[in-house]
Amino acid sequence: MSREAAKNAKIGGICIFFFAPSRLRVTTVNITTPAFLVDRTIVEQNCARMRTKARSSGVAFRPHVKTHKTIEIGRMQHGGETGPITVSTMAEAEFFADAGFRDITYAVPIAPEKLPRVASLAARMERLNILLDSHAALRAVEEFHAAQGTVFDVFLKVDCGYHRAGVDPNDPDSATLAIALANSPAVHFQGLLTHAGHSYNAHDVDEIRRIAAEETSSLTRFRALIGLDDLTRSIGSTPTTSVVDTFTDTDEVRPGNYVFFDAFQATLGSCSIHDVAVSVLATVVGSYPERGEAIIDAGALALSKDVSPEHLDPNFGYGIVCDVALHPLAARLVSLSQEHGKVKMAAPPVVGTRVRIVPNHSCLTAAMYDRYHVIDGDAIVDEWRPVRGW
Amino acid sequence: MSREAAKNAKIGGICIFFFAPSRLRVTTVNITTPAFLVDRTIVEQNCARMRTKARSSGVAFRPHVKTHKTIEIGRMQHGGETGPITVSTMAEAEFFADAGFRDITYAVPIAPEKLPRVASLAARMERLNILLDSHAALRAVEEFHAAQGTVFDVFLKVDCGYHRAGVDPNDPDSATLAIALANSPAVHFQGLLTHAGHSYNAHDVDEIRRIAAEETSSLTRFRALIGLDDLTRSIGSTPTTSVVDTFTDTDEVRPGNYVFFDAFQATLGSCSIHDVAVSVLATVVGSYPERGEAIIDAGALALSKDVSPEHLDPNFGYGIVCDVALHPLAARLVSLSQEHGKVKMAAPPVVGTRVRIVPNHSCLTAAMYDRYHVIDGDAIVDEWRPVRGW
Numbered sequence: 066m067s068r069e070a071a072k073n074a075k076i077g078g079i080c081i082f083f084f085a086p087s088r089l090r091v092t093t094v095n096i097t098t099p100a101f102l103v104d105r106t107i108v109e110q111n112c113a114r115m116r117t118k119a120r121s122s123g124v125a126f127r128p129h130v131k132t133h134k135t136i137e138i139g140r141m142q143h144g145g146e147t148g149p150i151t152v153s154t155m156a157e158a159e160f161f162a163d164a165g166f167r168d169i170t171y172a173v174p175i176a177p178e179k180l181p182r183v184a185s186l187a188a189r190m191e192r193l194n195i196l197l198d199s200h201a202a203l204r205a206v207e208e209f210h211a212a213q214g215t216v217f218d219v220f221l222k223v224d225c226g227y228h229r230a231g232v233d234p235n236d237p238d239s240a241t242l243a244i245a246l247a248n249s250p251a252v253h254f255q256g257l258l259t260h261a262g263h264s265y266n267a268h269d270v271d272e273i274r275r276i277a278a279e280e281t282s283s284l285t286r287f288r289a290l291i292g293l294d295d296l297t298r299s300i301g302s303t304p305t306t307s308v309v310d311t312f313t314d315t316d317e318v319r320p321g322n323y324v325f326f327d328a329f330q331a332t333l334g335s336c337s338i339h340d341v342a343v344s345v346l347a348t349v350v351g352s353y354p355e356r357g358e359a360i361i362d363a364g365a366l367a368l369s370k371d372v373s374p375e376h377l378d379p380n381f382g383y384g385i386v387c388d389v390a391l392h393p394l395a396a397r398l399v400s401l402s403q404e405h406g407k408v409k410m411a412a413p414p415v416v417g418t419r420v421r422i423v424p425n426h427s428c429l430t431a432a433m434y435d436r437y438h439v440i441d442g443d444a445i446v447d448e449w450r451p452v453r454g455w
Numbered sequence: 456m457s458r459e460a461a462k463n464a465k466i467g468g469i470c471i472f473f474f475a476p477s478r479l480r481v482t483t484v485n486i487t488t489p490a491f492l493v494d495r496t497i498v499e500q501n502c503a504r505m506r507t508k509a510r511s512s513g514v515a516f517r518p519h520v521k522t523h524k525t526i527e528i529g530r531m532q533h534g535g536e537t538g539p540i541t542v543s544t545m546a547e548a549e550f551f552a553d554a555g556f557r558d559i560t561y562a563v564p565i566a567p568e569k570l571p572r573v574a575s576l577a578a579r580m581e582r583l584n585i586l587l588d589s590h591a592a593l594r595a596v597e598e599f600h601a602a603q604g605t606v607f608d609v610f611l612k613v614d615c616g617y618h619r620a621g622v623d624p625n626d627p628d629s630a631t632l633a634i635a636l637a638n639s640p641a642v643h644f645q646g647l648l649t650h651a652g653h654s655y656n657a658h659d660v661d662e663i664r665r666i667a668a669e670e671t672s673s674l675t676r677f678r679a680l681i682g683l684d685d686l687t688r689s690i691g692s693t694p695t696t697s698v699v700d701t702f703t704d705t706d707e708v709r710p711g712n713y714v715f716f717d718a719f720q721a722t723l724g725s726c727s728i729h730d731v732a733v734s735v736l737a738t739v740v741g742s743y744p745e746r747g748e749a750i751i752d753a754g755a756l757a758l759s760k761d762v763s764p765e766h767l768d769p770n771f772g773y774g775i776v777c778d779v780a781l782h783p784l785a786a787r788l789v790s791l792s793q794e795h796g797k798v799k800m801a802a803p804p805v806v807g808t809r810v811r812i813v814p815n816h817s818c819l820t821a822a823m824y825d826r827y828h829v830i831d832g833d834a835i836v837d838e839w840r841p842v843r844g845w
Contacts, residue, residue, distance in 0.1 A: 097545070097845055098566060131793060153794045155487070173794050176488060176738035176752050177807040198741060201806040229795055230741040230750050262792065348566035351588060351620040360620050362566050366822050367845075370760045402652065403521060403818050404543045404563050405619055416591040417567040428793050432756050435844050454825050455487055455757075 096445065098348040099367035101434040102421070103449070105441050107342035108324055112141045115306065115323050122312035127151050127170060127299070129321025132428045134451035135437070136164040138324055151301075151319045155182050158193065160452035167191035170299075172258065172319070174198055174222055174230050177205035184215040194255055198222040198232045200242060203249065210251030220258040220299065221246055225283035226276070227262040234287040243291045256297030256316070257284045264304035266376060270334040277305035281314040307335040327427035328385045332374040344391060344421040345384070345430065346438075347406065352413045359413035363422055365401040369429035385423040386410070398422065486835065488738040489757035491824040492811070493839070495831050497732035498714055502531045505696065505713050512702035517541050517560060517689070519711025522818045524841035525827070526554040528714055541691075541709045545572050548583065550842035557581035560689075562648065562709070564588055564612060564620050567595035574605040584645055588612040588622045590632060593639065600641030610648040610689065611636055615673035616666070617652040624677040633681045646687030646706070647674045654694035656766060660724040667695035671704040697725040717817035718775045722764040734781060734811040735774070735820065736828075737796065742803045749803035753812055755791040759819035775813040776800070780833075788812065 119126035128142040131153035139150060139161055149168040152158045158169050168191050175183070175195045187193040195217055197203060206217050221243055224231030232239035246254040261280035267273045284298040300306075301319030307330070312318055325343045326336040345367055351360030374381055386396040386408055396410035406422070414420070424430035431437070432453065439447035509516035518532040521543035529540060529551055539558040542548045548559050558581050565573070565585045577583040585607055587593060596607055611633055614621030622629035636644040651670035657663045674688040690696075691709030697720070702708055715733045716726040735757055741750030764771055776786040776798055786800035796812070804810070814820035821827070822843065829837035 097569065097572070099845060173752060174740040174750065174806070176740050178738060179487065182487070199806050201742065202740075205807060228746065228748075229792065229797060233745075236745075348568060350564040350566050350592075352591070355623075355626075356618065358618075360564065362563060365759070365761070365819055369755070370762075370819070371755070372760075402619065403822075407619060416564070416589050417595060429755055429760070432793075455489060 096346065096438060098346050098419070099363040100346045101431060101437050102344050102346055103325070103437045103439050104342045105439050105446065107340065108138060109141060111324050111326065111336075111340060111342060112138070113144075115320060116142065116144060118306075118310075119312060119318055124312045124315055125149065125297070125317040127168075127301075127317050127319050128324075129153070129172070129301070129319050130157060130161060132321045133324055133431060134160075134453065135449045136161065137447075137449045139164070139166065142324065151321065154455045155179055155186070156452055156454050158186055162186060162190055162193075170194040170196070170220065170258070170319070172196055172260070175202055175206075177202065177209075180205060180209045180215075180217075183217070184209065184213060187215070187217070192218050194218045194220050196220050196222050196258060198230055198242075200245070203242065203245060203252070207249060207251040216250070217252055218255050219246060219252045220256050220297075221254070223257050223259045223284060223287055225259040225261055225280045225300075227260060229260075229262055231259060234283050234290075239287070240291050243287075243293065247291075247293055254293070254296065256299055257288060258299040258319075259284055260319075261300070261302045261305045264302050265329070265333070265373065267304065267333065268377065270308050273304045273308045273334065277309050280305050285314055303330060304333055304335045322428055325427035325431065327430075328381075328423045328425045329371075329374045331423075332377050332381070338385075338393075338423070341423055341427075343427050343431065344387065344423050346389070347420050347422060349414050349416055349418040349420065350405075352416050354413055357409055357411055357413065359396075359408045359410060361406045361408060361420060361422075362404065363406045364404040366403055366433055367430075368401060368406065368422060368424055369426060369433060370401055371426035371429050373425055381425070383422075384425050387421045387423060389419045389421055391421055391423070393423075394420070486736065486828060488736050488809070489753040490736045491821060491827050492734050492736055493715070493827045493829050494732045495829050495836065497730065498528060499531060501714050501716065501726075501730060501732060502528070503534075505710060506532065506534060508696075508700075509702060509708055514702045514705055515539065515687070515707040517558075517691075517707050517709050518714075519543070519562070519691070519709050520547060520551060522711045523714055523821060524550075524843065525839045526551070527837075527839045529554070529556065532714065541711065544845045545569055545576070546842055546844050548576055552576060552580055552583075560584040560586070560610065560648070560709070562586055562650070565592055565596075567592065567599075570595065570599045570605075570607075573607070574599065574603060577605070577607070582608050584608045584610050586610050586612050586648060588620055588632075590635070593632065593635060593642070597639060597641040606640070607642055608645050609636060609642045610646050610687075611644070613647050613649045613674060613677055615649040615651055615670045615690075617650060619650075619652055621649060624673050624680075629677070630681050633677075633683065637681075637683055644683070644686065646689055647678060648689040648709075649674055650709075651690070651692045651695045654692050655719070655723070655763065657694065657723065658767065660698050663694045663698045663724065667699050670695050675704055693720060694723055694725045712818055715817035715821065717820075718771075718813045718815045719761075719764045721813075722767050722771070728775075728783075728813070731813055731817075733817050733821065734777065734813050736779070737810055737812060739804050739806055739808040739810060740795075742806050744803055747799055747801055747803065749786075749798045749800060751796045751798060751810060751812075752794065753796045754794040756793055756823055757820075758791060758796065758812060758814055759816060759823060760791055761816035761819050763815055771815070773812075774815050777811045777813060779809045779811055781811055781813075783813075784810070
């Protein structure tokens with residue numbers, strides 16, 4: 066898009082929203098709704114803040130790219146260069162490797178069927194770390210090694226209290242598995258990795274800080290127990306890495322959602338609402354003043370059906386409804402069907418009005434789009450395309 | 456894919472699942488998980504049943520394509536040919552028009568900003584119906600007509616009790632809008648359209664049948680009130696069109712989800728579990744017998760976070776967990792994060808085991824995939840690619 070065209074593609078301000086909806090329709094004529102808007106300045110600020118914190122703390126920085134899945138933001142996370150990253154799918158790993166990222170951790174416990182694909186990609190990279198937490202997975206790695214000769218870079222997943230994946234650091238068998246990894250000819254045992262996903266269930270920042278302390282200390286204790294001091298201790302969730310002032314008692318951090326943040330993180334206290342970099346632009350397609358409702362053209366496929374932070378506010382709804390200038394409205398997005406969103410509000414705007422929705426969970430919302438509209442102030446300045454699938 | 460290769464790509468049976476997981480890994484080596492499996496025979500049966508019912512009832516059949524978004528199933532809905540269809544996005548309208556579908560209803564209330572795109576597509580088709588339910592939308596249509604000369608084929612959306620979009624048939628202003636549509640030079644007023652989405656909130660088949668009767672009668676009463684007898688009365692939701700034996704008191708039916716059905720429709724009573732044509736193939740990547748849990752590599756991006764039918768069973772979870780032969784297991788999919796699903800079960804299977812998940816809401820799950828793996832019995836026979844975006 067030319068700079069001139071970009072200047073004309075204004076998102077508009079609150080005055081335009083309230084007094085000249087027809088002008089908005091003209092100025093955004095090239096953006097069909099729903100559209101995913103990414104504020105470049107805010108993303109840059111979010112990236113710089115976390116990167117600076119990691120550098121000043123003296124820890125390695127391996128940010129997750131699963132939230133945005135774009136090369137542009139992957140480089141922004143490292144200050145405009147490639148660098149170590151974390152991914153959630155092999156499709157991401159291949160996409161970023163093709164763009165020059167040479168050191169990647171695939172941070173979902175490995176499915177044995179994916180080992181051939183991992184081996185193939187690892188052969189053309191500096192390092193591709195995989196994750197496992199079971200003797201069964203180690204056996205699959207060793208069988209593959211016996212057949213193909215591949216030696217895999219491996220992190221052991223440790224459960225620091227989230228109870229999703231990971232070995233229990235207090236179970237003696239976990240130490241047995243760690244020792245087996247250290248001694249396996251099929252494995253370069255790189256480190257211990259944990260994710261304090263239970264920080265998302267916290268009720269306030271103090272609780273997140275307590276979980277952050279558990280996240281680091283669980284790895285430090287387990288490493289001391291097994292006596293393998295050169296293992297990297299890798300931690301990271303956006304809430305825990307956002308609320309601490311400095312990273313201590315760890316070697317590597319891997320936050321991801323912080324590039325965008327979202328309504329959930331702002332409600333939880335990981336960030337302020339002004340740090341949220343993304344929104345969904347939608348159009349009011351139905352207005353029903355008699356029942357205090359509007360229908361927008363952003364439904365479950367434009368927003369995802371994530372209802373967090375319902376543990377903090379059971380009536381939160383499916384996102385924060387704002388005018389186009391991102392001023393929150395006294396409105397609640399109460400239900401989503403495939404292509405419709407229902408908004409409760411005392412004075413619903415007329416059909417054709419544009420609104421913006423701050424999504425509850427930016428990772429899931431971003432994944433619904435083939436392209437992001439990048440904004441700078443109220444102008445569209447670029448278009449970024451995420452990788453998708455597996 | 457060749458027939459020979461297809462024969463070798465077996466999904467496997469229950470014996471294989473329990474006694475030879477390694478064989479499964481070999482036979483499905485070319486399908487990475489998560490993958491979306493579509494059983495062609497069941498889709499054909501579902502398509503034939505609804506099409507036959509519409510034909511024997513003497514009503515027009517304009518099935519929705521938003522559930523599958525593929526040309527292949529669009530044709531299957533019409534017995535192997537193109538025919539009238541309903542879409543939920545302009546992207547679908549353009550995709551199906553390009554494949555020869557000439558008569559399409561875009562069944563979301565029109566956003567004024569989309570009129571230029573509608574006009575452009577309509578110019579190369581037999582008919583592209585749009586939907587509206589407000590004087591404001593009619594004004595936008597008339598302004599566009601005044602500037603460009605386009606005459607739009609329009610349905611008036613009527614609310615039969617769902618209270619999402621549509622005019623209240625008992626409000627005198629609704630008749631005023633209908634008369635304005637009939638008299639507008641910008642409009643070919645084609646008919647009245649309603650969708651009994653509240654059938655999804657029903658508790659049993661009798662309640663669905665009562666809602667089906669309201670769905671049709673609300674249009675018949677409103678048409679009599681306004682005295683425009685040549686308007687088409689168009690109805691359709693999968694629950695209401697599935698439970699009736701014949702279509703009466705209507706002119707056109709538009710179900711969509713029936714091609715796939717899902718865990719929700721089976722629980723609600725629209726179909727039996729054996730009519731569900733789709734599942735997500737996943738791999739167990741974590742197994743934790745001590746806490747009775749497994750982690751699979753199908754999370755929110757592989758399944759969607761739709762929790763329906765929670766009004767029928769608050770503990771239903773995010774889908775029905777089955778072995779690869781689609782025998783439901785005594786297991787519950789209790790939580791989803793981006794790429795992880797957590798399954799509660801007394802004896803979790805070992806890492807590497809394949810399972811299948813019958814999704815809660817097939818429309819939202821299908822939309823997460825760029826391609827569907829089409830199966831015939833236990834062989835993969837084809838690959839279909841849906842349109843996506845807006």
